[in-house]
Amino acid sequence: MKNLIMVLAIVLSGYSAGAQFTKATLQASGLTCALCTKAINKSLEQLPFVSSVKADIKSSSFGIVFKDGSDVDIDAIRKGVEDAGFSVSKLQLTGSFSQVAIKNDTHATINGKTYHFLSVANRVLDGEQQVTIVDRNFLGAKEFKKYSKSSNMSCVQTGKAGDCCAKDGVSGGTRIYHVTI
Numbered sequence: 001m002k003n004l005i006m007v008l009a010i011v012l013s014g015y016s017a018g019a020q021f022t023k024a025t026l027q028a029s030g031l032t033c034a035l036c037t038k039a040i041n042k043s044l045e046q047l048p049f050v051s052s053v054k055a056d057i058k059s060s061s062f063g064i065v066f067k068d069g070s071d072v073d074i075d076a077i078r079k080g081v082e083d084a085g086f087s088v089s090k091l092q093l094t095g096s097f098s099q100v101a102i103k104n105d106t107h108a109t110i111n112g113k114t115y116h117f118l119s120v121a122n123r124v125l126d127g128e129q130q131v132t133i134v135d136r137n138f139l140g141a142k143e144f145k146k147y148s149k150s151s152n153m154s155c156v157q158t159g160k161a162g163d164c165c166a167k168d169g170v171s172g173g174t175r176i177y178h179v180t181i
Helices: 002-012 034-045 074-083 141-148 163-168
Strands: 016-029 050-056 061-066 087-102 106-110 113-117 123-133 176-180
Touching: 016 074, 034 050, 034 061, 034 074, 074 087, 087 106, 106 163
Parallel strands: 016 106, 113 176
Antiparallel strands: 016 061, 016 087, 050 061, 087 123, 106 113, 123 176
16 A cells, blocks of 8 residues: 555656756757857857857757756757747757657656656656757748647647646646657
């Protein structure tokens, strides 16, 4: 009985697990020259959790390395690109996961942030894994539409927890990052 109560407490409070994001690959849209790339580079390098940024002009992509043990702010990355006058067309985060159980179309709390996994097989993430952010403003409209159709939950459209998220123990209004593997 004691074990059942402990399991219920974990489920009701939302599963919390650990992962440390170490790097990211970002693809930007709207770049036309080296000055565009430089503007994004400069903006991203100013983020307090970023250690380094390496641009690839040919693919309009950026390799971002995060500072060890830093708390990565996904929305700040997007804002940095937008502040430079461009938009994110793809953001993939690579991190070291420690026994993070994921299920399709459910939420998982990882290091205090809520992630909603879409179009994934049920499994446990352990070791280095790459996740792709599939929120609006993190990929093109056509690709966002594809992922948004994979769930009936309203949080996919808004990026904020709604009544649909209460079943996973997520409070209304909480920022939710939608991801896929």
